[in-house]
Amino acid sequence: MIQKMWYQGHPLQWMLLPLTFLFWLVSGIRRLLFRSGIKKQHSVNAFVIVVGNISVGGNGKTPVVLALTEHLTSLGLNVGILSRGYGATSPYYPREVTASDPASEVGDEPRLLSIRSGVPVVVDPVRSRGATFLVDEHHCDVIVCDDGLQHYALARDMELVVMDGRKAGNGWLLPMGPLREGVWRLKTVDAIIHNTKSTRLDALQRVPPEFTMSLVPCNFRNVCSPEITCSANAFSHPHAFAGIGDPERFFSQLRSMGISLSSCQSFDDHHHFSHTDIPDGEVIMTEKDAVKVHEFAHDNCWYLPVDAKLAESFYQLLHERLARAGYFKKG
Numbered sequence: 001m002i003q004k005m006w007y008q009g010h011p012l013q014w015m016l017l018p019l020t021f022l023f024w025l026v027s028g029i030r031r032l033l034f035r036s037g038i039k040k041q042h043s044v045n046a047f048v049i050v051v052g053n054i055s056v057g058g059n060g061k062t063p064v065v066l067a068l069t070e071h072l073t074s075l076g077l078n079v080g081i082l083s084r085g086y087g088a089t090s091p092y093y094p095r096e097v098t099a100s101d102p103a104s105e106v107g108d109e110p111r112l113l114s115i116r117s118g119v120p121v122v123v124d125p126v127r128s129r130g131a132t133f134l135v136d137e138h139h140c141d142v143i144v145c146d147d148g149l150q151h152y153a154l155a156r157d158m159e160l161v162v163m164d165g166r167k168a169g170n171g172w173l174l175p176m177g178p179l180r181e182g183v184w185r186l187k188t189v190d191a192i193i194h195n196t197k198s199t200r201l202d203a204l205q206r207v208p209p210e211f212t213m214s215l216v217p218c219n220f221r222n223v224c225s226p227e228i229t230c231s232a233n234a235f236s237h238p239h240a241f242a243g244i245g246d247p248e249r250f251f252s253q254l255r256s257m258g259i260s261l262s263s264c265q266s267f268d269d270h271h272h273f274s275h276t277d278i279p280d281g282e283v284i285m286t287e288k289d290a291v292k293v294h295e296f297a298h299d300n301c302w303y304l305p306v307d308a309k310l311a312e313s314f315y316q317l318l319h320e321r322l323a324r325a326g327y328f329k330k331g
Contacts, residue, residue, distance in 0.1 A: 007170070009170055020175060023174050023175070024173050027180075042128035044128075044131045044135045045135055046135050047142045048131065049144050050149055051144060052145070052161060054183070057246070059164040060162050063306055063307065064308050066117055066308065069119055070117075071315060080122065082145045086107050087107055088105060090106060093129070097111060107123060108270065108291050109288060110146070122134055149181075161192045163196070187207065195215070195249075209313075211311045213310050214308075214309045216306060217305075221302065222299070224301065232258055236282065239265070239281060240265070241266070243269060243292075244288060244289075253306075259284070261284075285302070290303035
């Protein structure tokens with residue numbers, strides 16, 4: 001209901017206006033405290049890149065974090081990934097994530113990032129503390145933050161916003177709309193990366209550089225035995241489910257690959273799965289969901305890894321910012 005209201009509109013949304021005003025007031029005071037210096041930002045001896053958004057829900061940040069990490073590593077930089085660890089129940093922080101850690105303790109996205117990236121991944125709700133850990137323990141040159149655009153306590157060198165086709169929804173702040181900060185915030189970031197074909201933001205008169213990314217599917221992998229792979233034509237009429245910000249984007253991608261789906265089941269982002277959520281027979285899910293269900297999935301469950309492909313012009317912008325900060329020599 002709330003998602004439909006945010007993106008399709010409903011008269012009942014006006015009942016939430018008082019709560020939205022309170023959210024605006026509290027968040028505005030918090031920003032003012034940091035801007036005035038009353039609340040201090042913590043800086044670390046590393047180049048900090050925040051990959052975030054102004055709305056709630058997933059929209060493709062994780063593939064961007066992985067693409068950035070791979071590219072930065074190829075430049076010879078020592079890279080670490082920092083995450084709040086949404087939904088994590090770790091008994092201690094900062095916590096370095098390993099592939100064997102349960103997603104319930106470290107979060108689904110951090111576990112995925114640890115498996116895929118090959119670099120240190122740390123979760124800590126106090127991001128400044130986690131960033132300090134990455135610098136002190138792993139001597140990271142660059143820290144890529146998965147989310148955290150509104151976590152002003154950690155100073156950053158570059159802010160990237162990822163947006164999908166839902167853009168800013170109805171344009172209202174929480175809970176009346178999906179926004180953590182107003183659309184005005186986009187004017188202050190270093191770049192906007194669109195997880196959609198459109199790169200136009202009509203709501204802004206002036207925008208930072210905008211880039212389009214595409215999600216390139218890899219071979220499907222078995223959830224129980226990831227070393228087993230198959231292609232799209234191996235499926236007959238599988239069931240599909242997704243617990244991400246925009247499940248329909250995943251289902252559409254599967255159909256575009258020529259897969260005829262027998263059913264589609266959407267779950268909330270960061271849904272806590274149980275074995276009853278998994279149907280019998282062929283099942284396809286996202287990689288993010290696979291890290292949460294691998295312990296109880298059956299042997300005919302498959303996931304689709306995707307890689308983010310970013311424009312060369314985006315990497316040129318990244319190189320310029322790194323060079324300006326003394327972390328990279330162009331040419």
